[in-house]
Amino acid sequence: MKTPVVLSIALSTLFSFSVSGPASGQDEDDIFAFIPAGGRTLLETVREAGLPQNLAARIAETGGDHTVWREALDAEKAGTPALGVLDDWQTNTLANYLAANTPLDPGGVLPRDGRDMALQLCQSCHIITVVITQDRTREAWLGTMNSPSHVEIETTEAERGLLADYLVINAGIPIDLVPPELRAGGASY
């Protein structure tokens, strides 16, 4: 009874994608706007507003784990409005990104973050909703990525870790916050 309905919704979703998707560019940006920024975007935003010199130097010169970077970010929040406005989730997302990627060449192109990877790598076989509505532990995400359906997706181990970290914090988005045109595929799993 249920299948034809799901299928017809899925087909109309595919159809609306092919009509209004990449051709207009703007739709693509807008439709995914509900998915929270990843570390690359957060770092770009804070850099544009001006990073304190000592933090910028640390990012360019040293590595560190999540705790190290979370403390480094917290220490500069009071004096750096662009950092001060980041909420707890955003600060943790940025700390995970720094942990995965530092030291970072200040003039270089920033590596992709968890959100970039989800949008680039997780939409070719199923709708993104399957991913961003799941509330899971890091181990469970890594398990999914190492499952037979996913093991061939091209990522380094460090990237899979970063994607898992991003999804632990930022996935689990309630379905009513997902744009209606992205809901059909999510319901079919």
Ligand code: HEC
């Ligand atoms: C090569 C095709 C393919 C790509 C690319 C893909 N998936 Fe999947 N995914 C599947 C298939 C097939 C299923 C359903 C069968 C299963 O669960 O293994 C699935 C199901 C899922 C599920 C729900 C079932 C489960 O395992 O918990 C999640 C979550 C998921 N994928 C996450 C991801 C993420 C994250 C990415 C991007 C890193 C991704 N998928 C990219 C093929 C793919």
